[in-house]
Amino acid sequence: MTSRNERVVVVGAGVSGLAIARSLAPDHEVVVLDKGGVAADTSSRASGVISLSLEPFPDEWAAFALDEYRDLDGQGIFSFAERETVRLVPAGNGGSYAAQAPDGGEFHSGAELRERYSGAFGDLSAYDGGLxxxxxxYLDALDYAMTLKYLAEREDASVFRDHEVTGLxxxxxxxxxxxxxxxxxxxxHVVYATGWRTRELLADHVELPIRPLRWNAVVVEPDGSSSENWPMGSESSMKVYWRPTRRGNVLVGGNEHLLDDPDGTPMSVEKSFRDLVRERxxxxxxxxxxxxxRREDCCPTADCASPDGLPIIDAPEEAPDGLAVVAGLHGRGIMLSPVTGRAVRSLVTGEPAPFPTEGFGLDRFEDRSADFEYRSHWD
Ligand SMILES: Cc1cc2nc3c(=O)[nH]c(=O)nc-3n(C[C@H](O)[C@H](O)[C@H](O)COP(=O)(O)OP(=O)(O)OC[C@H]3O[C@@H](n4cnc5c(N)ncnc54)[C@H](O)[C@@H]3O)c2cc1C
Known part of the structure; x- marks a missing residue:
C-alpha cells in the first residue's frame, strides 16, 4: 500500500532529518524544513567516526547501519572508509585483556600493533598494546548529509533551508x-529532528529529558607523512579518539561535556583540549x-545528551497523534542515522523495523527533567 498522499513534515535538515526523509520519501510526500542550512549545524561538524561495534548498542543496529554505509559507498560524492580501530590498553592491563578481550575486540601487544600497522604509532611505552x-x-559528515539529501530529493522529497518552524x-x-x-x-505526520533545541521547541506537547552536549575536534597536519589507511584509535583515560583523513591529516576529537549556554559558547575548541592533543x-x-x-571543529549549538546515553526515537504517548521525535543522540548521531531513519519510518508507517526498537522509547525515563547527571561515553 502506498502512502504517497500522506505528507510528512520533517523539522531539521541535519543527518537525522535527512536520513528520515530518505527513508520515507519513496512512498510519502516528504517536506524537510530547516531554519538554517542543510547540515549546517552540528551534523557538518561531526568527526565522521563510525564505531558502532564498540558502542553499547544491539548488534542489529550496528549491522543495519554498516550495511547502509557499504551500500552507499561510491554513490555520488559519498565514500565510507572501513578501518580497524585500536583502543590503547595502559601498561599493567594487557594481561587480563590478552586472556579475555571484551566482546568484539582482540588484544595485540605494542610490538604486534607496530607490525600490523607499520608507521601508524609513535611512543607507546605507556601501553601494553591495544584492543x-x-x-x-569513517566518512565525511557533510558529503554524507548531501548524499542523503540527494537521495531523498531523487524520490521527490522537498528540502527547504531558511525556513524556521515556529509551532505545531x-x-x-x-x-x-x-x-x-x-x-x-x-x-x-510531523517529525522533530532539531537537536538540543527539541526540548524547548516541544515543551507545550511533551517533556524530553535532554541537555546540550558538545564535543571538541581538531584536524592536525603531520610534520612527516601519515596514511589514510592507518587505523582509527582511542585512548579512554584521556577520553580522545583519532582517525586519518583523506588528505593525509589526522583528526583528533573528544572531551565531550555538557553546555550550559550553547548559544553563548565560542566555536573554537577548549584550550585544554588543544593542549591535551599537542602534549599527549x-x-x-x-x-x-x-x-x-589546521582546523578546529566545535559546535556551540551542540548535540544533546539523554540520561542513559542512548537516543530517544519515539512517537510519545502523551504527544499529539502524528508527532514523532528524535533526540538525545549523544554524540553518535552520524553513526546511528541509518537506524534513526528506519526507526522513524516504522513509527510513521507501523511497519516493524528490522532491528530492536524497544530501547528508543521515551517512557523508559520516569523523570523527564533536564537536570540529570551526565553519563560520559567513556565511563
Ligand atoms: C565536534 C563533534 C564531533 C562529532 N563526531 C561524531 C562522530 O564522529 N560520529 C557520530 O556519530 N557523531 C558525532 N557527533 C555527533 C553528531 O554530530 C550529532 O549526533 C548529529 O549531527 C546530530 O544530528 P541531528 O540531525 O540530529 O541534529 P543537527 O545536526 O543539530 O540538526 C538539527 C537541525 O535542526 C534545525 N532546527 C533547529 N530548530 C529548528 C526550527 N525551529 N525549525 C527548523 N529547523 C530547526 C537546525 O538548524 C539543525 O540544522 C559529533 C558532534 C560534534 C559536535
Missing part, C-alpha cells in the same frame, strides 16, 4: 501541520611529530 576492533570506519498545528489531539515563519504547512595525543601517533592544527 583491535573491526566493523568501524494540533486539533483534537492530532497533528494537522506546522506553523513556520512564513506560512502554515498541512501534514499528516600527538606523541602516540606515527609521522605526526608536533603537527600543526
Amino acid at each position: 583491535v576492533y573491526d566493523g568501524t570506519g 498545528r494540533v486539533t483534537d489531539g492530532t497533528i494537522r501541520g506546522v506553523e513556520t515563519e512564513y506560512d502554515t504547512i498541512d501534514a499528516d 595525543v600527538l606523541p602516540l601517533l606515527g609521522g605526526v611529530g608536533s603537527g600543526a592544527i
Whole structure:
C-alpha cells in the first residue's frame, strides 16, 4: 500500500532529518524544513567516526547501519572508509585483556600493533598494546548529509533551508501541520529532528529529558607523512579518539561535556583540549611529530545528551497523534542515522523495523527533567 498522499513534515535538515526523509520519501510526500542550512549545524561538524561495534548498542543496529554505509559507498560524492580501530590498553592491563578481550575486540601487544600497522604509532611505552576492533570506519559528515539529501530529493522529497518552524498545528489531539515563519504547512505526520533545541521547541506537547552536549575536534597536519589507511584509535583515560583523513591529516576529537549556554559558547575548541592533543595525543601517533592544527571543529549549538546515553526515537504517548521525535543522540548521531531513519519510518508507517526498537522509547525515563547527571561515553 502506498502512502504517497500522506505528507510528512520533517523539522531539521541535519543527518537525522535527512536520513528520515530518505527513508520515507519513496512512498510519502516528504517536506524537510530547516531554519538554517542543510547540515549546517552540528551534523557538518561531526568527526565522521563510525564505531558502532564498540558502542553499547544491539548488534542489529550496528549491522543495519554498516550495511547502509557499504551500500552507499561510491554513490555520488559519498565514500565510507572501513578501518580497524585500536583502543590503547595502559601498561599493567594487557594481561587480563590478552586472556579475555571484551566482546568484539582482540588484544595485540605494542610490538604486534607496530607490525600490523607499520608507521601508524609513535611512543607507546605507556601501553601494553591495544584492543583491535573491526566493523568501524569513517566518512565525511557533510558529503554524507548531501548524499542523503540527494537521495531523498531523487524520490521527490522537498528540502527547504531558511525556513524556521515556529509551532505545531494540533486539533483534537492530532497533528494537522506546522506553523513556520512564513506560512502554515498541512501534514499528516510531523517529525522533530532539531537537536538540543527539541526540548524547548516541544515543551507545550511533551517533556524530553535532554541537555546540550558538545564535543571538541581538531584536524592536525603531520610534520612527516601519515596514511589514510592507518587505523582509527582511542585512548579512554584521556577520553580522545583519532582517525586519518583523506588528505593525509589526522583528526583528533573528544572531551565531550555538557553546555550550559550553547548559544553563548565560542566555536573554537577548549584550550585544554588543544593542549591535551599537542602534549599527549600527538606523541602516540606515527609521522605526526608536533603537527600543526589546521582546523578546529566545535559546535556551540551542540548535540544533546539523554540520561542513559542512548537516543530517544519515539512517537510519545502523551504527544499529539502524528508527532514523532528524535533526540538525545549523544554524540553518535552520524553513526546511528541509518537506524534513526528506519526507526522513524516504522513509527510513521507501523511497519516493524528490522532491528530492536524497544530501547528508543521515551517512557523508559520516569523523570523527564533536564537536570540529570551526565553519563560520559567513556565511563
Ligand atoms: C565536534 C563533534 C564531533 C562529532 N563526531 C561524531 C562522530 O564522529 N560520529 C557520530 O556519530 N557523531 C558525532 N557527533 C555527533 C553528531 O554530530 C550529532 O549526533 C548529529 O549531527 C546530530 O544530528 P541531528 O540531525 O540530529 O541534529 P543537527 O545536526 O543539530 O540538526 C538539527 C537541525 O535542526 C534545525 N532546527 C533547529 N530548530 C529548528 C526550527 N525551529 N525549525 C527548523 N529547523 C530547526 C537546525 O538548524 C539543525 O540544522 C559529533 C558532534 C560534534 C559536535
